[in-house]
Amino acid sequence: MKRIINILTLALFSLLLVACSNDRNDKLVIGVSPIPHEEIVSLIKDDLKKDGIDLEIVVFNDYVQPNLALKDKSLDANFFQHVPYMEEFGKKNDIDMVSAGTVHVEPLKIYSSKVKSISELDKLKTVSILIPNDPTNRGRSLILLETAGILKLKDSKKLDSGLEDIKSIDKKYVITELNSEQIGPRLDEVELAVINTNNALASKITKDKAVFVEGKESPYANIVTVLRGNENTEKIKKLMKHLQSQKVKEFINSKYNGEVVEAF
CATH class of the missing domain: 3.40.190.10 (Periplasmic binding protein-like II)
Known part of the structure:
Protein backbone atom coordinates (compact mmCIF):
# COMPACT_ATOMS: atom_id res chain seq x y z
CA MET A 1 0.00 0.00 0.00
CA VAL A 105 6.87 48.43 -44.40
CA GLU A 106 7.41 51.94 -43.10
CA PRO A 107 8.45 53.87 -46.22
CA LEU A 108 11.38 56.13 -45.38
CA LYS A 109 10.69 59.78 -46.10
CA ILE A 110 12.55 63.05 -46.48
CA TYR A 111 10.66 65.66 -44.45
CA SER A 112 10.82 69.44 -44.39
CA SER A 113 9.15 72.30 -42.56
CA LYS A 114 10.76 74.86 -44.86
CA VAL A 115 10.14 73.65 -48.43
CA LYS A 116 7.23 71.93 -50.11
CA SER A 117 9.24 70.03 -52.72
CA ILE A 118 12.78 68.95 -53.56
CA SER A 119 12.82 71.36 -56.51
CA GLU A 120 12.60 74.34 -54.12
CA LEU A 121 16.09 73.50 -52.81
CA ASP A 122 17.57 75.02 -55.99
CA LYS A 123 16.72 78.48 -54.62
CA LEU A 124 18.57 77.97 -51.33
CA LYS A 125 22.23 78.77 -50.72
CA THR A 126 22.65 76.31 -47.84
CA VAL A 127 20.71 73.12 -47.10
CA SER A 128 21.18 71.37 -43.76
CA ILE A 129 20.19 67.68 -43.77
CA LEU A 130 19.79 65.33 -40.81
CA ILE A 131 20.08 61.56 -41.32
CA PRO A 132 20.19 58.58 -38.90
CA ASN A 133 23.65 57.57 -37.70
CA ASP A 134 23.25 53.79 -37.41
CA PRO A 135 24.92 52.00 -40.37
CA THR A 136 21.82 50.50 -41.96
CA ASN A 137 19.48 53.49 -41.74
CA ARG A 138 22.34 55.81 -42.70
CA GLY A 139 22.92 53.81 -45.87
CA ARG A 140 19.20 53.65 -46.56
CA SER A 141 18.97 57.43 -46.12
CA LEU A 142 21.87 58.11 -48.49
CA ILE A 143 20.27 55.89 -51.15
CA LEU A 144 17.03 57.83 -50.73
CA LEU A 145 18.87 61.15 -51.03
CA GLU A 146 20.51 59.86 -54.20
CA THR A 147 17.12 58.85 -55.61
CA ALA A 148 15.90 62.37 -54.81
CA GLY A 149 18.79 63.79 -56.88
CA ILE A 150 20.67 65.40 -53.99
CA LEU A 151 23.87 63.35 -54.25
CA LYS A 152 25.61 60.52 -56.11
CA LEU A 153 26.99 57.44 -54.39
CA LYS A 154 29.99 55.38 -55.45
CA ASP A 155 27.80 52.27 -55.26
CA SER A 156 24.02 52.71 -55.16
CA LYS A 157 23.52 49.07 -54.13
CA LYS A 158 25.74 49.27 -51.06
CA LEU A 159 23.17 49.19 -48.24
CA ASP A 160 25.58 50.30 -45.51
CA SER A 161 27.06 53.31 -47.29
CA GLY A 162 28.52 56.10 -45.17
CA LEU A 163 29.35 59.72 -45.90
CA GLU A 164 32.74 58.55 -47.26
CA ASP A 165 30.86 56.65 -49.97
CA ILE A 166 29.39 59.81 -51.50
CA LYS A 167 30.84 60.28 -54.97
CA SER A 168 29.58 63.81 -55.54
CA ILE A 169 27.39 66.37 -53.80
CA ASP A 170 26.94 70.12 -54.12
CA LYS A 171 28.85 71.91 -51.35
CA LYS A 172 25.70 73.74 -50.25
CA TYR A 173 24.38 70.48 -48.79
CA VAL A 174 25.56 69.85 -45.22
CA ILE A 175 24.72 66.39 -43.89
CA THR A 176 24.73 65.69 -40.14
CA GLU A 177 24.18 62.31 -38.51
CA LEU A 178 22.09 61.87 -35.34
CA ASN A 179 20.43 59.05 -33.44
CA SER A 180 17.18 58.23 -35.23
CA GLU A 181 15.07 59.18 -32.20
CA GLN A 182 16.60 62.68 -32.03
CA ILE A 183 15.86 63.74 -35.59
CA GLY A 184 12.09 64.28 -35.46
CA PRO A 185 12.15 66.87 -32.67
CA ARG A 186 14.77 68.87 -34.61
CA LEU A 187 12.97 68.99 -37.96
CA ASP A 188 12.30 72.74 -37.71
CA GLU A 189 16.03 73.44 -37.27
CA VAL A 190 17.02 72.17 -40.73
CA GLU A 191 15.90 72.24 -44.34
CA LEU A 192 15.62 68.45 -44.71
CA ALA A 193 15.48 65.47 -42.38
CA VAL A 194 15.34 61.78 -43.21
CA ILE A 195 13.12 60.20 -40.56
CA ASN A 196 11.92 56.64 -40.00
CA THR A 197 8.13 56.46 -40.05
CA ASN A 198 7.80 55.23 -36.46
CA ASN A 199 9.90 58.16 -35.22
CA ALA A 200 7.92 60.58 -37.38
CA LEU A 201 4.68 59.26 -35.92
CA ALA A 202 6.09 59.51 -32.39
CA SER A 203 7.05 63.15 -33.08
CA LYS A 204 3.60 63.83 -34.59
CA ILE A 205 5.12 64.74 -37.95
CA THR A 206 2.43 64.30 -40.58
CA LYS A 207 3.00 63.00 -44.09
CA ASP A 208 2.11 66.37 -45.63
CA LYS A 209 5.63 67.44 -44.57
CA ALA A 210 7.19 64.66 -46.63
CA VAL A 211 8.89 66.02 -49.76
CA PHE A 212 10.20 62.65 -51.01
CA VAL A 213 9.06 59.09 -50.23
CA GLU A 214 10.80 55.74 -50.59
CA GLY A 215 9.20 53.42 -53.14
CA LYS A 216 7.19 50.31 -52.23
CA GLU A 217 9.96 48.14 -53.69
CA SER A 218 11.99 48.85 -50.54
CA PRO A 219 13.79 45.80 -49.06
CA TYR A 220 13.25 47.21 -45.57
CA ALA A 221 10.08 45.44 -44.43
Missing part, protein backbone atom coordinates in the same frame (compact mmCIF):
# COMPACT_ATOMS: atom_id res chain seq x y z
CA LYS A 2 2.80 2.37 0.93
CA ARG A 3 4.49 1.56 -2.39
CA ILE A 4 1.30 2.45 -4.27
CA ILE A 5 1.00 5.75 -2.39
CA ASN A 6 4.63 6.59 -3.20
CA ILE A 7 4.04 5.80 -6.87
CA LEU A 8 0.90 7.98 -6.93
CA THR A 9 2.72 10.81 -5.13
CA LEU A 10 5.58 10.65 -7.65
CA ALA A 11 3.13 10.62 -10.54
CA LEU A 12 1.29 13.64 -9.15
CA PHE A 13 4.59 15.51 -8.65
CA SER A 14 5.57 14.74 -12.24
CA LEU A 15 2.24 16.08 -13.50
CA LEU A 16 2.76 19.27 -11.51
CA LEU A 17 6.21 19.72 -13.04
CA VAL A 18 4.78 19.26 -16.54
CA ALA A 19 1.99 21.73 -15.78
CA CYS A 20 4.47 24.34 -14.52
CA SER A 21 6.65 23.73 -17.55
CA ASN A 22 3.67 24.19 -19.85
CA ASP A 23 2.77 27.44 -18.08
CA ARG A 24 6.25 28.76 -18.81
CA ASN A 25 6.15 27.56 -22.40
CA ASP A 26 2.79 29.29 -22.95
CA LYS A 27 4.30 32.68 -22.18
CA LEU A 28 5.80 34.69 -25.03
CA VAL A 29 7.81 37.84 -24.33
CA ILE A 30 8.25 40.21 -27.27
CA GLY A 31 10.18 43.47 -27.42
CA VAL A 32 8.77 46.26 -29.60
CA SER A 33 9.19 49.90 -30.58
CA PRO A 34 6.31 52.14 -29.42
CA ILE A 35 4.75 53.10 -32.77
CA PRO A 36 3.44 51.28 -34.75
CA HIS A 37 4.87 48.03 -33.40
CA GLU A 38 3.36 48.11 -29.91
CA GLU A 39 -0.02 49.10 -31.33
CA ILE A 40 0.00 46.24 -33.85
CA VAL A 41 1.10 43.61 -31.34
CA SER A 42 -1.37 44.81 -28.70
CA LEU A 43 -4.14 44.25 -31.24
CA ILE A 44 -3.55 40.49 -31.25
CA LYS A 45 -2.89 39.92 -27.55
CA ASP A 46 -6.39 38.57 -26.87
CA ASP A 47 -6.28 36.42 -30.01
CA LEU A 48 -3.08 34.78 -28.81
CA LYS A 49 -4.65 34.27 -25.38
CA LYS A 50 -7.38 32.20 -27.04
CA ASP A 51 -4.60 30.12 -28.62
CA GLY A 52 -3.06 29.48 -25.22
CA ILE A 53 -0.29 32.08 -25.48
CA ASP A 54 0.16 34.68 -22.74
CA LEU A 55 1.81 37.58 -24.56
CA GLU A 56 4.02 39.98 -22.60
CA ILE A 57 4.96 43.16 -24.47
CA VAL A 58 8.14 45.04 -23.52
CA VAL A 59 8.55 48.50 -25.08
CA PHE A 60 12.01 49.79 -26.05
CA ASN A 61 12.92 53.30 -27.16
CA ASP A 62 16.17 52.42 -28.91
CA TYR A 63 17.42 50.01 -31.59
CA VAL A 64 20.13 48.29 -29.51
CA GLN A 65 18.57 46.80 -26.39
CA PRO A 66 15.88 44.68 -28.12
CA ASN A 67 18.53 42.57 -29.85
CA LEU A 68 20.74 42.32 -26.77
CA ALA A 69 17.69 41.17 -24.79
CA LEU A 70 17.05 38.57 -27.47
CA LYS A 71 20.63 37.37 -27.10
CA ASP A 72 20.37 36.93 -23.33
CA LYS A 73 16.98 35.24 -23.84
CA SER A 74 15.01 37.68 -21.72
CA LEU A 75 12.94 38.10 -24.92
CA ASP A 76 11.53 35.32 -27.11
CA ALA A 77 11.21 37.68 -30.09
CA ASN A 78 11.41 41.32 -31.05
CA PHE A 79 9.57 43.42 -33.60
CA PHE A 80 11.16 46.72 -34.59
CA GLN A 81 13.73 46.16 -37.35
CA HIS A 82 14.30 45.09 -40.94
CA VAL A 83 16.61 42.36 -42.27
CA PRO A 84 19.58 44.60 -43.27
CA TYR A 85 19.74 46.09 -39.77
CA MET A 86 19.32 42.68 -38.12
CA GLU A 87 22.12 41.16 -40.16
CA GLU A 88 24.50 44.07 -39.57
CA PHE A 89 23.80 44.11 -35.82
CA GLY A 90 24.10 40.33 -35.60
CA LYS A 91 27.54 40.31 -37.22
CA LYS A 92 28.90 43.03 -34.96
CA ASN A 93 27.47 41.58 -31.75
CA ASP A 94 27.75 37.84 -32.44
CA ILE A 95 24.01 37.17 -32.36
CA ASP A 96 22.61 34.54 -34.73
CA MET A 97 19.19 36.00 -35.53
CA VAL A 98 16.67 35.21 -38.25
CA SER A 99 13.37 36.58 -39.48
CA ALA A 100 10.22 34.73 -38.48
CA GLY A 101 8.27 36.72 -41.07
CA THR A 102 7.45 40.18 -42.38
CA VAL A 103 4.64 42.36 -41.07
CA HIS A 104 4.80 45.86 -42.55
CA ASN A 222 9.80 45.22 -40.65
CA ILE A 223 10.12 41.69 -39.32
CA VAL A 224 9.65 39.60 -36.22
CA THR A 225 13.14 38.53 -35.16
CA VAL A 226 14.10 35.42 -33.17
CA LEU A 227 17.27 33.50 -32.40
CA ARG A 228 18.05 30.95 -35.09
CA GLY A 229 16.29 27.67 -34.36
CA ASN A 230 13.25 29.30 -32.74
CA GLU A 231 11.53 30.43 -35.93
CA ASN A 232 9.50 27.23 -36.22
CA THR A 233 8.43 26.83 -32.59
CA GLU A 234 4.70 26.58 -31.96
CA LYS A 235 4.62 29.88 -30.06
CA ILE A 236 6.27 31.83 -32.86
CA LYS A 237 4.09 30.19 -35.51
CA LYS A 238 0.98 31.26 -33.60
CA LEU A 239 2.37 34.77 -33.20
CA MET A 240 3.00 35.09 -36.93
CA LYS A 241 -0.41 33.63 -37.79
CA HIS A 242 -2.08 36.51 -35.99
CA LEU A 243 0.39 39.21 -37.06
CA GLN A 244 -0.14 38.25 -40.70
CA SER A 245 -3.93 38.12 -40.42
CA GLN A 246 -6.67 40.01 -42.21
CA LYS A 247 -7.43 41.72 -38.90
CA VAL A 248 -3.94 43.23 -38.76
CA LYS A 249 -4.02 44.15 -42.45
CA GLU A 250 -7.27 46.07 -42.01
CA PHE A 251 -5.96 47.75 -38.86
CA ILE A 252 -2.80 48.96 -40.61
CA ASN A 253 -4.71 50.28 -43.61
CA SER A 254 -7.27 52.15 -41.51
CA LYS A 255 -5.02 53.35 -38.69
CA TYR A 256 -1.96 54.72 -40.49
CA ASN A 257 -3.38 56.20 -43.69
CA GLY A 258 -0.52 55.00 -45.89
CA GLU A 259 2.26 55.90 -43.42
CA VAL A 260 2.60 52.17 -42.73
CA VAL A 261 1.93 49.53 -45.39
CA GLU A 262 1.28 45.81 -44.75
CA ALA A 263 3.96 43.51 -46.18
CA PHE A 264 2.42 40.01 -46.11
